[in-house]
Amino acid sequence: MQVRVQGVTRSYEGVTALDNLSLTIPAGRTALLGPNGAGKSTLLKILLGLTRVTSGSVEVLGVDPQTDPLGVRARVGYMPEDDAFLPDMTAVELCAYGAELAGLPPNEAVERAHAALFHVGVDDKRYLPVQGYSTGLRQRTKLAAAIVHDPDLLFLDEPTNGLDPPSREEMLSLVADLKDRRGCDVVLSTHLLSDVERVCDHVLVLSAGRLVADAPLKELLGRGDGRYLARCKGDAGALSRALTDKGVAVTPGGDAAGSTLLLALPDGDLDVVWRCAVDTHTQVRHLAPKANTLDETFLKLLE
Amino acid sequence: MAEGAIHDLKYKRYTGGRGNPWLRALVVARWAMVLQLRQRWVKVLFGLGIIWATVSILKLAMLSLFGNSGLGSAASGLLANLDREVGITAIEAQQGPTFLLVLACGAPALAADLNAGAFQFHFARPIGVGQYLLGRLLGSAGWSLVLSYGTFAVLMSVRLVLGGEALTVLKTAALSAGPLGLRVLAMTAVALGLSSLTRRKGLAQAMFAGLVAGSWVLLFGVARVAHKPWLEALHVTGSAEALGDMLVLHRRFGGWYDAVPAVACALWLGLGLGVAAWRLSRAEVVRG
Known part of the structure; x- marks a missing residue:
């Protein structure tokens, strides 16, 4: 010290x-x-x-x-x-x-x-x-x-x-x-x-x-606050709607093709994602916690 | 160890002592004097001071030789007071050059520091306001003191060589050495005080020149008109010179006015350094 x-x-x-x-x-x-x-x-x-x-x-x-x-x-x-x-x-x-x-x-x-x-x-x-x-x-x-x-x-x-x-x-x-x-x-x-x-x-x-x-x-x-980044193949819009119906906050991931979604899963329950993917016939090819940038963390701390 | 092999000696931490913080005032003074000597004007003024000193020394030498030759009644009267005159000459011989040197070195010192961010440089290091200011005072007065005491030493030596009585010359030297240094230091302290009030070197120099010259005209003028000679002793440089007159020539103003030179000298020193210290204590080291 x-x-x-x-x-x-x-x-x-x-x-x-x-x-x-x-x-x-x-x-x-x-x-x-x-x-x-x-x-x-x-x-x-x-x-x-x-x-x-x-x-x-x-x-x-x-x-x-x-x-x-x-x-x-x-x-x-x-x-x-x-x-x-x-x-x-x-x-x-x-x-x-x-x-x-x-x-x-x-x-x-x-x-x-x-x-x-x-x-x-x-x-x-x-x-x-x-x-x-x-x-x-x-x-x-x-x-x-x-x-x-x-x-x-x-x-x-x-x-x-x-x-x-x-x-x-x-x-x-x-x-x-x-x-x-x-x-x-x-x-x-x-x-x-x-x-x-x-x-x-x-x-x-x-x-x-x-x-x-x-x-x-x-x-x-590392404090991701339960946010996950999902990359999909198929109808990402349908998956987004299905997840929203289940109470999951979904925002577009920002890529040009619209195939990535940012999911808020505070309790870490990934099953809801898999179930919705099956229901909407959408492939989830990548699902990982979204780490904060220091900018995001800094702004959150100041809120 | 294989011959020719290169070995990384790694960084070596400093393990020596750090010295007394008050000695850092001398570091500030030494570096200030080194930097001043790079300025053309300082060299020119120092040269002017040497010429000035040479004239005073030649004058003294001629008076001594003339007096010793025993020619004329005027000479004997002059010779009687010559030792005292040497003391006063020593104090006042470099009036002009030292004023100009303080104007060139002391008056812009703190203004230049303020402008360049030098306070941040200094006060982020293990040096306090007191040590820095003492260093700046000695550094700004340095070449003036060298010139004044150099002239003083040569004048006393010439007087000794050309017939002065050793004990009398030494006594005169002891009495005039203090006022000589005080004159330069009081002037420099005032210059630093004014310098700390602005970032503009030219303005600091103008304020100093204006104060010294303006107060001289005012005080010396009023003193003559009102027949109050003690008023002259209120002046920045006049105070130390009046102190010298009192010590060497036994000139008195009478009563409590005899204290005026010493008090005025202390006041100018204290006022100049006090203003500078007050400003330095408010210097922003960490801005934000």
Whole structure:
């Protein structure tokens, strides 16, 4: 367990950003999801020791960020969504400076700056001022600056923001690789659910300052809610009508031929499908639970 | 191990110490000074400061030589106060260049940081507002301090070499060293305070130049007209210079007015840093 949040409430001028929130973040790659105003940014601020809680307790890597914010920030990395650079600095200088600010000696800082930039794939351009970089290079440089001081835990805020598809894929590969190559756990705050599916193995969903889901990604996606996808040969319309008469909610599966049906069977009773297929002389060639996409799950959780 | 085999050495975790957080202020200062030196204007101003220093040193050398030669009654009168004059010259020798250096380095410092997202960069790391601000103060004042104390050291050395009494020169140096540094630091603190109020570097520089020049005209003008010389000691740089006059030349305003230079100096320092700290404490590190 890398983070423990216990009964945390944070109010700003009458607005409750976090409402008696309790959660734990396990080792690995965890997604922090939620609509705008859900409390993600406030939670990140609290975990970085940048704002105080109104009530409750927090531990990050066994350290309380309320009492020892610098101790926490020495062991965690943060990659912000927006540009966070210093004017006129090259990528090497920026990373070396970041490492020195985290308390590393100057020689070690320069060495690790080169290693971090090599890791994220910033080549000779590392000797040029960062303000002239493309969006992709800037994101990579931000990632290098966030990992240069060898953090145990890394908070990433929309790391693929503004990237084209190839750059996005490369950035996600880098993020996915951090745990295996550097032993660095990751908390990914994003709106892009496909990024979460690609990288994370655990998901936390916040809504209106409360935790609405805390589960492994596989478990969350496996929640099919009794929906089945049936592919038919023959008169799919007749089967649909027969099932509807039996009280089964049926919607078209979405294929052009109209041969697939989406069936709602909350109690998992498949016999009704077979009986109706026999009655309507329709072949059911495929019948399997329909797994939710993360988008669907996310929207349901927020309802 | 087979000869020529390539072995993955794997990533090595950092296991060394992290140092005292307050030492990170020096990291901020050092990097700020390195970056400033890349600006053409800073190099030009530093060169100007060296020329300025050379003129002051030559003037002192000529006065010392002239006085030591025993020529003329004017020379002997001048020589009597020369050690004190050296102290005041040391404090005021770099008035122009240090003002311009602070205008170039200090006034835009926080505005540029605000514009580039540098607060996010800094405060997501193990550095607090106090350490960052101390680093910015030292970094922004750095080249001005180097120039001021460099000139100061050379002036004192020249005086020693050209006939100054060692004990007197050292005493003068000890008394003028403090006001010299305070003058630069107070000016830089005010520059940082104003700089924290805007994202626009030009506006920050204009505010600083306007405050220093405007208050100088106002305070020095009123002081002359109203015959209240202590008013000059309320000025950003005038306060430290008046403090130097009190310590080195034993000049007094009389009564509680003698406290004005020290109080004004502390107020400018506190006000500048206080405004900057207040603004920095509200810097958004995690936006959303």
